[in-house]
Amino acid sequence: MTTLSEATYDTPYGPGRIVARRSDRPWAVLVLTHGAGGGIESHDLEVLTAGLPKLGVGVVRIEMPWRTAGKRIASAPSVLDASFTSLVDHLRPRVPLFIGGRSAGARVACRRGRALGAVGVVALAFPLHPPGRPERSRADELLGAGVPTLVVQGERDTFGTPAEFPLGTSMVVLPGADHSLKVAKRAEPDQAAVDALLVEGVHEFLHHRVGRSGTAGE
Template sequence: MTTVREVATPQGTARLHTDRSRHPVATLVLGHGAGGGVDARDLEALARALPREGITVVRVEQPWRVAGKRIAPAPRLLDEAFVAAVDQLRIRTPLVLGGRSAGARSAARTAHHLGASGYLGLSFPLHPPGRPARSRVEELLGVHVPRLVVQGERDAMGLPEEFPEQVQLTIVPEADHGLKVPARAEVTQEEALLVVTEATLEFVVREVVGNPGSR
């Protein structure tokens, strides 16, 4: 069951959507993208699947989205609101910080400040569509805790082969930036989301919970 709590940030009211595990061993905090909210298919799939596996999932809804605006503010303001919202959580387990698209970038930039023990990037926007020269890889490489990127095979904002070798990558077959697969794909949408949840669970258990030296 999802509980929703409003919290104040310097950018306005944010919402924390929390799906708690009864016996948590880790907490996964996720930011959403610039073109959608906490109801994105991958974020919802993680919130449904992981609590029963011992991982509490918190989805942070940015103030611009709560206010009903259509356009996200500058990255600096996203980071400021994200940090303020996460700071109001009472987390007693290892923290895995992440998000999808713009939320993945914000989590990468703030992971050190928030004391994350692990990082999850969903559809990390390595560059704007069709502009690979404008790489954002330094944000990703600036994360110095165990990190996992889950990327669609057809993501126009970063194809799997464009990522450096040192980035741990899980590829979702035939998926686009929204991790949506075509109707005639060899995998169903449900199977594609299962790739996301299973890879995340394995990563958190192995690299974060099972590796206290990373904290």
């Protein structure tokens, strides 16, 4: 059984929201934030929130102040970083901390993970470049995370296909999935199978980084 809690906290840029799904016997916690085009109700964040706590990983979703305020346009990267840091500082996990996010939220996680003491970063649908503009690469943010990083990328992501990522990137590829990590209605494998791959891939990464004793792995 898992429990859900929700709270709102002030940041230097207005209030943000924290929604936590706790595990009865946690051995890690994964903090996730959303992208510029959606909120914490994004499909992939919902899938991980439903699946990981059953496996011993608490999931905390962070809603940025711009989203809490009902705005349609995301804040500048520096504002996102400061807001995320302020909200994560309210958490007091007693188990190893992982930081992650989807799309623009994955960029925030890569920029702030090490400073926040994370033992790993989970980058969902990392926007390696704007669609059709591969010369505007954001690989430096990914490579500069400073902690082990897992990329979960859709095979058809127009913000960067798996083959475009730097050599050696630790990655879970979701067959047929787009930037939302969703597949077409009649795709094979179907959405349920792809969602299972998402949960399994993230769980394996966390488990590899953290021994069940609760200490960071090599």
